[in-house]
Amino acid sequence: MTQEQITEKLQTIIAPYVEDKSALEGINGETNLLNDLDINSANLVDIIIDVEDAFDIEIDDDSAEKMLTVKDAVEVVMAKTA
């Protein structure tokens, strides 16, 4: 899977957790999930679990802690699916 495909798939996973749909349109690698998209840390846990299911990977605590921006999340997925 290419970086673009992973990013696209991540956006569809994140979308249901974001109320402000206009915030989704401006999403890029630097977008911070907690601060820019108003996702609380408990919902971030749900997103990480959804990411595990969608990509069929297992994310450990250390990797999960690094998943703060869209780019961070893509990197974690790429490392696990490589």
Add this chain to the structure above:
Amino acid sequence: MNLLQDIKNLLPYKPPFLFVDELLEISQNGAKGTYTFRKDEYFYQGHLPNNPITPGVILIETMAQIGLVSFGMFLIKAHENPEPVNFVFSSSEVEFLKMVRPEEKVWVQSEKVYFRFGKLKCKVIMTNSKGEKVCKGHLSGMILKHYKV
């Protein structure tokens, strides 16, 4: 050396906001406990005048104190570790089926959905002395400390 009593003593709540009388069972899968609403709980004065009904938010709090926080204390082995722990309530989705009046006893049973990355999500059911469901739903909270499980 009573585990259930130790866990109850660790709860950070105090009257008039402690809604746990007894913890009956606790395991890796869930927790069970009871609370009897006193005749003179402070909220009955206003909810509602001359018609005391336990507010839904208090039923949710009761479900959370027994089903989520007591259970979470057990999961992170707080009874073996003296470091303070903070629980924060992160979400609830609850349906109410029956009213709870003063002096009614309720039973709360929780069942773990998952406990990962510090988030505990449970399915929780409250029943009354007739065995009727009072409310049911899903509650989640975060344990604000880095615990490996």
